[in-house]
Structure formats: C-alpha cells, structure tokens
Amino acid sequence: MIEVLQYGFMQRAFIAGIMVAVTCPLIGTFIVLKRLSMIGDTLSHASLAGIAAGMLWGFYPFWGALVFSILAAILIERLRKSFAGYEELSNSIILSTGIALAVVFVGLAKGYNADLMGYLFGSIAAVSKQDIYIMLFLSAVIIVSVVVLYHKLFYISFDSEGAQISGISVSFLNFYITLLASFTIVVSTRIVGIFMVSSLLVLPVATAMQMGKGFKKSLFISIIFALIAVIFGLLFSYYLDIASGGAIVLFSVLMLIIVLIIKPGKEA
Amino acid sequence: MQESVLKGRDITFKFGNNIILEKCNFDIYKGDFSVITGPNGSGKSTLLRICLGLLKQQEGTVEIYGKSIDEFSNWKSIGYMPQRVEAFNPRFPATVEEVVKAPLYSESAFFSKNKEEINNIVNKSLSSVGMEKYKKRLIGKLSIGQQQRVFIAKALANNPTIIFMDEPTAGIDNKSEKKFYDLLYNLNKIKGITIIMITHNYADVKSMANRIFCLNNNTIDEKCEAAEGSSI
Numbered sequence: 001m002i003e004v005l006q007y008g009f010m011q012r013a014f015i016a017g018i019m020v021a022v023t024c025p026l027i028g029t030f031i032v033l034k035r036l037s038m039i040g041d042t043l044s045h046a047s048l049a050g051i052a053a054g055m056l057w058g059f060y061p062f063w064g065a066l067v068f069s070i071l072a073a074i075l076i077e078r079l080r081k082s083f084a085g086y087e088e089l090s091n092s093i094i095l096s097t098g099i100a101l102a103v104v105f106v107g108l109a110k111g112y113n114a115d116l117m118g119y120l121f122g123s124i125a126a127v128s129k130q131d132i133y134i135m136l137f138l139s140a141v142i143i144v145s146v147v148v149l150y151h152k153l154f155y156i157s158f159d160s161e162g163a164q165i166s167g168i169s170v171s172f173l174n175f176y177i178t179l180l181a182s183f184t185i186v187v188s189t190r191i192v193g194i195f196m197v198s199s200l201l202v203l204p205v206a207t208a209m210q211m212g213k214g215f216k217k218s219l220f221i222s223i224i225f226a227l228i229a230v231i232f233g234l235l236f237s238y239y240l241d242i243a244s245g246g247a248i249v250l251f252s253v254l255m256l257i258i259v260l261i262i263k264p265g266k267e268a
Numbered sequence: 269m270q271e272s273v274l275k276g277r278d279i280t281f282k283f284g285n286n287i288i289l290e291k292c293n294f295d296i297y298k299g300d301f302s303v304i305t306g307p308n309g310s311g312k313s314t315l316l317r318i319c320l321g322l323l324k325q326q327e328g329t330v331e332i333y334g335k336s337i338d339e340f341s342n343w344k345s346i347g348y349m350p351q352r353v354e355a356f357n358p359r360f361p362a363t364v365e366e367v368v369k370a371p372l373y374s375e376s377a378f379f380s381k382n383k384e385e386i387n388n389i390v391n392k393s394l395s396s397v398g399m400e401k402y403k404k405r406l407i408g409k410l411s412i413g414q415q416q417r418v419f420i421a422k423a424l425a426n427n428p429t430i431i432f433m434d435e436p437t438a439g440i441d442n443k444s445e446k447k448f449y450d451l452l453y454n455l456n457k458i459k460g461i462t463i464i465m466i467t468h469n470y471a472d473v474k475s476m477a478n479r480i481f482c483l484n485n486n487t488i489d490e491k492c493e494a495a496e497g498s499s500i
Contacts, residue, residue, distance in 0.1 A: 033360060151373030158362055158370060161350060165320050166374035166426075167343040212406065214363035 004238055012132055013124040013191065013244070017230040019139040020188045020200065025208070025222035026146050027184045028201035030177050032209075033157040039076065039178060040198025042091040043185045045098035046072030048194045051119050052105035061119065062134050065189060069182035072098065077175045122193030122245025124237050131190050138183040145180055153177065154215055191230070193245030200226065203252035210259045225255050270297040272334065273430055273462050274319060276488075279328035281314055288314050290486040292328070296479065298429075301456045301463045305470040306483030312466045313351070315483065316434055319464075320348060332430075344374070347423030347431035347461075349416075351438055358408035358415075365403045368393050368421045393421040397451060413444025420451065431455070433465040437472075445469075449476060 004010050031039055050068030054061030072094050079090030106116065118126040146153065155163040156170050164170045181201070188197040208222035233248030240247075274296040281289040288311040296302050306312050317323040319330055321337045330337040332346070368390045394400040397417040402410060407418060416436060423431050437445045453476050455461045467473055474480065482489050 151370065154362075154366065155370040155374065158360060158367065159350070161322060162348055162371065162422075163374065164322060165343060165346060165348045166371045167341070168374050209359075209361050213361060214404075214406065215361055215366050218361040 004235065009125050009127065010234075010238060012127040012129070013234055014231075015132055016127045016135055016187075016191050017234050017244075017248075018227065019135050020191050021226035021230040022223055023139050023142045023184045023187050024192075024197075024200040025204045025219065025226045026142060027177070027180050028205045029208075029215075029219045029222060030153050030157050031181060032202055032205045034174075034177070036178075037198070037202050038088060038091045039181055040185065040201040042076065042095040042098070043069045043072050043178075043182045044189070044194045044197045045095050045102065047098075047182070047185050047189060048119070049098045049101035049105060051189070051194075052102045052109065052116070055113075055116065056105045056109040060130070061115075062131060062186065062189075065186045066134075066138075066183075068098070068101075069185050070179065073175070073178040073182040076178055077171075118193075119189055120193050120195055121243040122189075122191050122196065122237075122248070124191070124234055124244045127190050135187045135190075138187050142180050142183055142187070145176070149173065149176070158215075191234075191244055192248055193243065196245040196249045199249045200229075200252065203249065203256055204229065207252070207256040207259050210256075210263055212263070225252070229255060272296070273298050273300075273332065274464065275329075275331040275334075276315075276319070277329045277331075279315070279318060279325045279330065281311070281318060281323065281325045287486050289318075289325070289483075289488075292483075292488040294481060294488055294490070296462065296464060298462055299456070299460055300479050301452075301477045302465070302479040302481065303470065303473050303477040304464070304466045304481045304483060304488070305468065308468075310483040311486065312483050313434055315488070316432055316464075316466055320346070320432060344426045345429045347426065347428035349419050349423045349431060349433040349436050351434045351436075360408060362407050363403070364394065364399065364405055364407055364410070364418050364421075365390055367407050367418055368425055371422060371425050374426075389425055390421075393424045394418075396424060396455075397421045411444070413440050413448065416440060416444070416448055417451070420448075420455075424455075428461065430462040430464065433463065435466055435468065437467065437469065445472065449473065452476065 005014065031037060047065035047069040050064030050066065051061040054064035076090045076094055079093060080087045083089045152168050152173060155168060156173050160170050184201065185197050188200060192200050204222040204226040207225050208218045211218065211221055213221060229248050229251040232251045234244055236242065236247045237244035272295050276292055276294045279289055279292040292315065304312050304315065314323060318325050332340045369386060372386055372389060391400060394403055397420050399414065399417050399421060402414065407415060410418065437448060440448065449472065452463060456463050470480065479490065
C-alpha cells in the first residue's frame, strides 16, 4: 500500500477515490430511497456528451461534463412535470439525448481515443491536479449541502407529502438532489468511469440497507462499504493493470453478495 | 361564539371532465372531532388534500384559522397522518426516533433546536402514544397498529392544534383499532386537539365524533342520515 502511494498519480487516484467513496453513497442514499436509481445513468450519459464536446472543441472535458449534467438535471425536473404520472420518461428522454449527442460529438472528433476510454471505464493514471481541485470543490458542496439539509432530505425521502404540508419546499429539494447527483457524477467520472458511476451510487446503499439499521447508520455504513470497494478496486487496478471503474464496481458487487449470504432474510 | 379552524366555501374540484367535488361548504370549529365519511371514490381524500394545500380546487375557498390556504403559514400547528399504505415503504431504513423527529426540522433554521430539546420532544410524543420503548426499532419491523401509533407521535411532535387523518385505521386489527380510537379520544378531549378524520368505519367512530360529514354525489352534507347504523 505504502509502495503504491509513492507515485504521484496513485496519490491523486486515492484522493479522488476517497471523494468518490464519500459522495456517491451520500447522494445515492437519497436517490435510492426516493426510487430515482435511474437518474445516475441519465446524468452520466449527459455528462458523456459534455466530455465529448470538450474533446471536439478543445476545452477541458470536466467543464463540459459539469455543464451538460447540470443542464440535464434542470431538464429532468422540467420534463417530470410535463409527464406527470410517467415521470421516469424524463430520464429516458435525457439519457437518449445524452448518448446521441455524445455519439455525434465523438464521431466529429474523429473517433475514440485513450482519453475517452479513461472517461468511459475509469482510469487511475488519468487524474490530474486540475481534476483534483474541481473534485474537491464539488465534493465540499455535496457534503456541506447534505449536512445542512440532512433532516429535510430525510423527510422528503420518507414522506414527501408530510414534508410538503410541514412547509418544506419539496419540489426545490427534489431538484437540488438531482443537481447534487450531477455533481457526484462529475466527481466520480475519472475514477469510476461513466458506464459504472451509477453503480457506485446504488450498490453501497443497497448493501447497507441489508444490514437492517436506521437511516443515519445505513448512510455511514454505505460510505464504509464504498471506501472498502474503492481502496481495493484501486489497488487491484494498479497491480493487475485493469480499469479502476470495473474493479471498484466488482468489489461493491462482491460485498453485496457477501452481506446477502451472511444476513439471509435481514431486510431493511 | 365558536372559533372556526377550517372553513370551506363552494369548493369545486374537477379531474378532466369529471366533477369530483361540487360547491362543498363546511365549517369545523376548535375542539371538534369531525369525521368525513362516504363511499369509495366520493372525493373524501381529494377534499382532505385540498384542505392541506396539496391539491388546488378550481373554484371556492379554503381557510385555516381565518386565513386563505395560500396565505396560511403556520403549518407547524397542523399535524397530518396519511393513509398507512401510502405513507411509507415498510423497507425504508428508518428508526421510530428518526420518523418522529422528521417534522421538527421543517422550519429553515438549521440549529433552531438543540439535541436535548429534540430528544425531549421525541420522548414526550412517543410516550403519549405508549411507544417510547420502541424508539430505536426500525419502523418497518413494527406491527401495523404500532406503526399507526408512531405516525400519531410524528403528527404530535410539533404540538399541533389540528390533526388531519386519512383512513388512519386501514389495515389495523380490531384490538389495535380500539386502542387507537381511545388514544384519539384522549387527544381530543384532554389535549383539546381538533381532529378531522376520513374514515369508512362510521359506526366505530360515531360515539366519539361530534361532527359527521357525509360526502355523496360530489357534495358534502352534515346531515348524514345515509351513514346511520353501519359502516359505509
């Protein structure tokens, strides 16, 4: 472990990984419990269009990912209102649009390259200092938001009607959670990859829910599971020269399987 | 003169071309134990949701404590107990304590109450429904009757003066239902909380309620002879 940390790129990968492990379950818990698991895929595909746009027009792809995922968050909320009763359609529409734009931009940028593959599947060697600064800023926004709004976010997840009656602006907080999810996607893209980032929003939370604990404890347990998956995933990625995203998600799946075997019938 | 806590005037609500409520008028006074009954699909839950500002009527007005529902801001004084089946997913990972605590943070001030004050309110609310020893248990692991008591404790947490209830005894066994009604009777008679309850089981609550409203043919009527004698 210490030997691995002698390299600058691995230090950056671990710093980025820790941010991913904290922010993904933090937002993932609310997303899963509000039954919005699909939103991770939608936002990540929208951010892919932003990354491809950055590669095409030569600006920093992280900015593209951030702008496109924020736009996607806004459009998802608008479309949810237009398709009341069929809200999941808003995810499908934005996801399709994101993929379509990404394919067009990648085509115009003359095809795939190693950098794009890093964004798609995650790469420990790809995290730059600039990436780290942006990730630190976005992670801070996510963590502070959840700490400040924790009780309100819990209430709208548990009983949105009761929360609305008590004076909480449920529609604003729903949008804000989607916005924070878009930040989380951008934070996670480098290490986990666009194809697998939504798994890290969901898997540690699903595993923690099997432990049969209350909300706050489940949230902390999901962060611990994510940290274990990220640390082991990064180490395996380094030693076996495999994509970090795949390794992290496979460790997450492994932990879920172990918990399901050890705790049969213990449902949250 | 009795203090009006909830007033509805000419409330009309349509869903597409279907008229659900038409020109509904009613007054509920401080300390009333009011029951709204009626057949399935008569618009009981719709009326309740309009009174809580969750739905907007096309015509008419609703006033709480003399203020139009759009201007009313003291929602802390309103407790709400939804129909259990719609209230939550029993697999939701939350302890009884976390559920009862939830409405205490609805106002914007993040540090408005200290931890000890919050704990005291939670303990008091839970002990008033006889559920204090279940504080650390998962809500989904309790019986339906116990869950209903926890939801009452949640509704009581902010010390409300009115509690709205939508079919609160749906799915509860007879013994738990009797205990639940005893609890409501005490909240109404001893604490003076105004109760507005939607129920099918008119027969079970008629001895406690001083006001019975019947919703039928899209309108509300306090002379509810059709409901006499048995549950609807």
